[in-house]
Amino acid sequence: MKYLTVATAALALSLAACGPKTEAAADNAVDATGAAIDDLGNTASNAADAVGDALNPTPSxxxxxxxxxxxxxxxxxxxxxxxxxxxxxxxxxxxxxxxxxxxxxxxxxxxxxxxxxxxxxxxxxxxxxxxxxxxxxxxxxxxxxxxxxxxxxxxxxxxxxxxxxxxxxxxxxxxxxxxxxxxxxxxxxxxxxxxxxxxx
Known part of the structure; x- marks a missing residue:
């Protein structure tokens, strides 16, 4: 995830040099990548919770x-x-x-x-x-x-x-x-x- 963030930031900076339209596109790309990373983090957290529940189920x-x-x-x-x-x-x-x-x-x-x-x-x-x-x-x-x-x-x-x-x-x-x-x-x-x- 760290590499995705760095790569996205680099992309945003390079596009920003091209003008206002590309700057807006870069902002959108950063936002989309951030949202994807958040979703991935939430999915991993939910999966960890599910594994925890499976390993420690509520007893009878x-x-x-x-x-x-x-x-x-x-x-x-x-x-x-x-x-x-x-x-x-x-x-x-x-x-x-x-x-x-x-x-x-x-x-x-x-x-x-x-x-x-x-x-x-x-x-x-x-x-x-x-x-x-x-x-x-x-x-x-x-x-x-x-x-x-x-x-x-x-x-x-x-x-x-x-x-x-x-x-x-x-x-x-x-x-x-x-x-x-x-x-x-x-x-x-x-x-x-x-x-x-x-x-x-």
């Missing part, structure tokens, strides 16, 4: 419910470790808040899943990666634990926020879609809290 109601459930289960398990292994009182207070909030989130998702037709039963089974993370966390104590726990909380809440926002926008199960919309700002608040603890 069951997949969303499972993801929300195992996210909550992971958060609660990690927070329980923090209550015994953390050094910082602020990290322990954050962990206590996470247990309460994610227990409430679990109940909200279960109630919304039960209202689906047919009803959905969330599966809270942790993934292999989540189990590995908990195992690694369990080996740490004090300030080392604090750093690893908060780093993990930022990553986990980033993922949970994306899950909630995407399903709230494009989900196909009304009750779960509503629940996701209600939970998303709470998750965003948790993410902000974790980031604030990381900077201390």
């Amino acid at each position: 109601g069951q997949t969303f419910a499972n993801g929300a459930a195992n996210s909550d289960a992971f958060e609660i398990a990690a927070a329980k470790l923090a209550l015994t292994n953390a050094a910082s009182a602020k990290v322990k207070a954050f962990a206590s808040d996470m247990i309460k909030a994610h227990t409430a989130s679990t109940a909200k998702i279960q109630a919304a899943a039960a209202k689906a037709s047919p009803a959905i039963t969330p599966d809270a089974t942790l993934t292999g990666a989540q189990n590995d993370d908990l195992s690694d966390l369990g080996k740490l104590k004090g300030s080392d634990f604090d750093r690893a726990y908060i780093d993990g909380q930022i990553d986990a809440h980033d993922d949970a926020l994306e899950l909630m926002e995407n399903f709230a926008k494009d989900g196909d199960v009304a009750s779960l879609k509503t629940a996701a919309g209600e939970i998303a700002p709470i998750v965003k608040g948790h993410l902000d809290m974790a980031k604030a603890l990381e900077t201390r």
Whole structure:
């Protein structure tokens, strides 16, 4: 696109030397080329969005419910470790808040899943990666634990926020879609809290 712009500018300058009529023609050529470049850019952007949607499609109601459930289960398990292994009182207070909030989130998702037709039963089974993370966390104590726990909380809440926002926008199960919309700002608040603890 850079070469097109330079070539068009050179054409415009050479035509401009020939007189008013050719100058107008040159202006029109520049405008037409600019519009074509804009269209090409828009097409590329739309194609990139389409590829992104294809690679990260909105999950089904069951997949969303499972993801929300195992996210909550992971958060609660990690927070329980923090209550015994953390050094910082602020990290322990954050962990206590996470247990309460994610227990409430679990109940909200279960109630919304039960209202689906047919009803959905969330599966809270942790993934292999989540189990590995908990195992690694369990080996740490004090300030080392604090750093690893908060780093993990930022990553986990980033993922949970994306899950909630995407399903709230494009989900196909009304009750779960509503629940996701209600939970998303709470998750965003948790993410902000974790980031604030990381900077201390």
